[in-house]
Amino acid sequence: MKRTSLLTEWLPPLVVIVSAFAIWEAGVALLRVPEFILPGPSAVWVALVKWREAIWFNASQTLYTTLVGFAMALAGGMGLGLAIGYSTLVYRALYPLLVAFNSVPKAAIVPVLVIWFGIGTVPAILTAFLISFFPIVVNVATGLATMEPELQDVLRSLGASKREIFMKVGIPRSLPYFFASLKVSVTLAFVGAVISETVAANKGIGYLMIAASSRFEVPLVFAGLIVVAAMGVALFAFFAVIEHRLTGWAYRGPALTV
Amino acid sequence: MSNLTAEETFVRLDNVTLEYQHEGQAVRAVEDVSLTVRRGEFVVVAGPSGCGKTTLLKVLAGLVVPGNGSASVGNVQVRGPQKNVGMAFQNPILLPWRKVMDNVLLPLEVVAPHKGRFRRHRSEYVAQARELLASVGLEGFDDRHPWQISGGQQQRASLCRALIHNPEILLLDEPFGALDAFTREELWQVLQALWMQRRFTVLLVTHDLREAVFLADTVYVMSTRPGRIVSRTAVDVPRPRTLEDTFSAQFTETYHEIRRQIGEVLGR
Known part of the structure; x- marks a missing residue:
């Protein structure tokens, strides 16, 4: 079976x-098709093997900036999401600004970050952070907002404070939403880091691809793309597994018996 | 209503009127509602849907404050959340991340005086919860998650959660409305047995008149919105009532009487 x-x-x-x-x-x-326009997979594979050390070095830089930016988004997004879900006042005050902020293309922010922090690691981390924290905020706040009113009635009628309801029901209830947002936002963080590296960096997989394309090393560009795709899938899969492990009760499927 | 003396009265609503705002307009949910409930009485408020039955329960639980009139429990005016009530609704709303046992124990974690001693005396409370679960036919289901049991079983667990802190008053808002007919009838009997054993005071709202007659000592009929009490009927069918009794002459007579009152309310 x-x-x-x-x-x-x-x-x-x-x-x-x-x-x-x-x-x-x-x-x-x-x-x-000439190799400098579209190399075949075998040529890409050759480039992958040939440049493996450079690829490894730059890929780990990108992984580093992605994860640091993502960690910041985790803390910030969870905190802000809880605050927005807890208090209607905070929600009303911050939501328009958040939406406006989220509408700004993050690629347009990179030059500003470069002016402030120079070329290198910091703009990549900050771009990763900026692009990935919004989905976390929205999901956590949604989890809190969809709490059943009857359940609040049951607890309030027993004299439970708002804080107690929040701790006993609100937070656990928002966890599946939180974990569901992680796999989406970690991929976004990765995209943000790569975007920033292609514009303003001296290492990272994005930088490697830009450098390779300026030298017409097209197979290496494609090798970079393959690595980017593989890393994106790996990050997504990692957080999908974590999500399933930690909030399996929200799925109610037979996988729970595992 | 005047045949009750003041001492017998445990719960009372006096001329309660309540409005709420809906899209900028004041909607009157209930109007001038007065009723009295004796300690240990099983009262059913029956009426068409949307007649403000739920609002009455919220007033009694202290969750909403009436604009006019007052509610009192045990001669004390209701001003805020009442800790001595248990509530259950049509939707069992169990927490999916908690097992049945932990769902039933939830009220004890927030209600005084239990919440202060819950951790140290957990095993004692677990034993009480087991007993309660067994009495509604949920023996051995402690370790299941809510989604692993049927809708009827969830509603039984929800009843246990409403009763775990031994409330004096049980407020039930169409608790069996979402169940199939057979499960519903079975739970009538479960509830009746629990009530006969523990004798808490019950206010149950429903639009199922067979349910009303089966369970109630007294049935109040409410009009369409704004909800007003239009009649009060005592049900004298002896207890414990069985499903067979629902076909007895006395039962059907009472049923028809209440159905007629509802018909007048609806104008058909």
């Missing part, structure tokens, strides 16, 4: 990915 379910789970995406690469390779070879 378990074998077949594993097979049905993993086989379809595997087939799709492998055939995509196969079509890409065959297309490039048949149409004789």
Whole structure:
């Protein structure tokens, strides 16, 4: 039983990915596309292996800026989300500003950050933070806002204070929303870090790709893209697993018996 | 209502009128409602939906303050949340991250005087909760999560949560409204048995008149909004009542009488 379910789970995406690469390779070879326009997967693979040390060095820099920015977003987003969900006054006061702030494209902020902090690690961290904390705020606040009024009645009628209701019901209730936002916002943080690196950095996977493209090392550019995609998937998957482990009760599926 | 003496009265509403704001307009939910409940009495307020029945319960629980009139419990005016009430609703609203046992114990964590001694005397409270769960037929379900039990079982657990702190008054807002007919009838009997054993005072609102007659000592009928009390009927069917009794002449007579009153209220 378990074998077949594993097979049905993993086989379809595997087939799709492998055939995509196969079509890409065959297309490039048949149409004789020059390598500096679109290299085939095999050429990308060669570049990956050849530049592995540079890729590793720059990828770990990007991972570092992403995670630091994301950690800041976690703390800030959770705090602000709880404050907004707890108090209607805070909600009314801050929400328009938050929405306005979120509407500003973060790529447009990078030059400002560069003026303030110079080229390098800090703008990447801050971009990652700025782009990723909004979904956390919104999700945590939503979790609190959707608390059943009857439940509040039950607790209030027993003399529970607002703080007690918040601690016993509000916070646990917002946790699935919080964890659901993590996998989305960590991917955003990663995007933010890479954007900042392509504009203003001297290391990081974004910087590596810009440097490679200015030297027409197109296979290396594509190798960078593949690494970026792989890292994004890994971060998403990591937080998806954490989400499922910690708030399994919110899913009510058979996976709970694991 | 005048045949009750003042000492017998435990819960009373005097000329309660309550309005709330809806889209800038004052909507009158209940108007000039007076009723009295004796200690240990089972009172059902029946009426068409949207007639302000729920508002009455909230007034008694101290969750809303009436604009006019007053509510009192045990001769003390209700001014804020009443700690000696238990509440249950149509939706069982159990917390999905807590097991059945921890859901039932929840009130003890917030209500005085239990919350101060809850941690040290946990095992004592767990034993009480087990007994209560067993009395509603939920023996051995302590460790389940709410979504792992049926809707009827969730509603039983919700009843236990309302009763765990031994409230003097139980307020029930259409508690069986979302259940299928058979489960509903079974829970009538469960509730009746609990009540006969513990003799708390009950105010139950419903629009199911069979439910009203099956459970009540006294049925008040309310009009459509703004809700007013239009009649009071004593139900003299002897207890414990069985489902078989619902076909007896006495039961059906009372049922028809109340149905007629509702018909007048609705104008049909």
